[in-house]
Amino acid sequence: MGDIDDALDRAGQEAFTREPPKTLKGQINYMLRQLKTTKAVAQEIGVSQRSVERYRTGERKKPPKAISDRIEAAVRARWQPQVRRRARQQAATATGITVETRARFGYTAPIGTTDDPRMRRLTVHLPPEYARRLFEAQQQGAGDQRLRSIVAEGLQEIYFKDRGRRASGLEVDFSDIDYFDVSY
Secondary structure, three states, X not given: OOHHHHHHHHHHHOOOOOXXXXXXXXXXXXXXXXXXXXXXXXXXXXXXXXXXXXXXXXXXXXXXXXXXXXXXXXXHHHOOHHHHHHHHHHHHHHXXXXXXXXXXXXXXXXXXXXXXXXXXXXXXXXXXXXXXXXXXXXXXXXXXXXXXXXXXHHHHHHHHOOOOOOOOOOEEEEEEEEEEEEEO
């Protein structure tokens, strides 16, 4: 997973209406309801089936931090899928997404203008069409480069070209992402 993919997942988790289970036993029981068997849960979080059984019964209460983090991530990834789907649908059809990033932007522009890449911090609201394209690409398993190109195109059209009102020949290069966050 890349920066943009992670940011889209985090933004989906902000739509939760209830918090996921906090206790180890609650998290394991939730995963068991989702995956049906202790073997499937064990494979998902990278531990033995016996460890899952110990976590479930309370025989073992404190897994190592790495395992605890994997369990929490697996629960959050499956928590409230319908709420997440509705939020994405709303963003893709009506509200759009807001992108906040600090990255290096370079340009291909007419002679006489600066095209040296430089770090910029931008917060830009992208219309629903870009949200829809990002979500579709993510669902199809597109790589980070494809997701970056969609975001770069959106930033180019909305921010740098001001929806076609200026800089008509401008091509934006989006690289060296320092941080990237999305909200919808």
